[in-house]
Amino acid sequence: MSDGPLEYSRDKLADALHLDPDEARRLWNAFGFAQVAGDEVQQFSPKDLAALAVFAGEDELMDPTAQRAAARAIGQATARLAQWQAEAINRLAADPKVTATPDEMVAALSRLQNLVWRRHLEAGLADEARESEHAEVVVGFADIVGYTSMSRRLGMTELENLLETFESAAYGIITSRGGQVIKTIGDAVMFTVLDPAAAAEIAIELHSLTSDGELPELRIGMARGHVLMRMGDAFGEPVNIAARLASAARSGSTLVDEDLAAALHDNEPTHVSSISSLSVRGYRKLRAFRLVRNRNWPS
Structure with missing residues (x-):
């Protein structure tokens, strides 16, 4: 019409x-x-x-x-x-193999975009846990180690394929555990999730993406607390802390803050151990904990 x-x-x-x-x-x-x-x-x-x-x-x-x-x-x-x-x-x-005209592709994208948007809107309206703008969540950052030097070595096609592989796999893992991808920032993915145990599993599974060598190793930082959810983005101290922890994490490791470590204390599939306080931008003595899979937990 x-x-x-x-x-x-x-x-x-x-x-x-x-x-x-x-x-x-x-x-x-x-x-x-x-x-x-x-x-x-x-x-x-x-x-x-x-x-x-x-x-x-x-x-x-x-x-x-x-x-x-x-x-x-x-x-x-x-x-x-x-x-x-x-x-x-x-x-x-x-592409000569593509028979659809640009107008037909625009019409198809418009229809698909509206369909996907309505699904996400309906899910958001029905999600009581996200009704409050001031939600208590786990905020996580996962980024590719050595991306800057890698971007200088790789061609544009290789770089695009790398980022697509990473973003697609990360999105699948995060959403399958009830999390939400907030945004991708170059070589990093920012996400939130309500359940601390689910956050721990997300981190473990994200690291498993690098086991076959298809992706470089990751470093992950996560923090728990109240954030301001606004216009599809998250703001607040847990966001800042998670970003600092990700930057400070060693290749292939996950660091979490004190609040998330306490929430995971009795989480049998994982183990958290205290490390030396970190001196990072904005925090002179930031308490941090290393998160790993519990060696006694069945694979």
């Missing part, structure tokens, strides 16, 4: 929404849209207007600060996704 004629320019859209021009410009910037002066070519339909009216209409269901924060989250995530999709479509369009 058509959305109707594209009868609204950016300026007319702001007028119809009764938005202050300065606020409309800030909102537009937050979405990541390029600024075009004047009453440019019509770009928006009545359905676009109706959708934006819910988000930023005169009823002010959200205050301007929250609107801009939401717009930034939507804009940044969508821009990254769209860039990847454009690269994939251009690559496929240049």
Whole structure:
């Protein structure tokens, strides 16, 4: 079904929404849209207007600060996704074996994207444990050892394959244990999980990815505590501590903070042992513990 004629320019859209021009410009910037002066070519339909009216209409269901924060989250995530999709479509369009046209690929991606988004949204709405923005979780960072020097040696295709293998395998392990991948940061994956025992298993299984030599060794840091879950990201001291522990961990090892170590004290499949306090950025004496599989636990 058509959305109707594209009868609204950016300026007319702001007028119809009764938005202050300065606020409309800030909102537009937050979405990541390029600024075009004047009453440019019509770009928006009545359905676009109706959708934006819910988000930023005169009823002010959200205050301007929250609107801009939401717009930034939507804009940044969508821009990254769209860039990847454009690269994939251009690559496929240049392949003579691919019969679908670019328009057909765009239509298929649009449908698939909406399907996946609705599934994730429904899961999030039904997950009572994530209702609070201030959740007590385990935050983890897993990164590839020696990635910087490796990126100078490998070709772009090899590097892309390495990162894809790592991210795909890590995502499968983390989500299978009830965790959530927060983001990938170059050679690192940041995740959260509610259950400390599940966090320990995630770390053990992530290290097992390197046993066949397909991936370089990893170093992992995890910390437990209350974090601020906002716009799909996590903030707070456990995030900082987990990142510092990952940076300080030796190749092939996992370090955890005192709170997570205490929570895993009676977790029979794993063993935690205290190490010397760490002096890392922001923490002069950070208590840390090494996490390993219990040697007496059956494989």
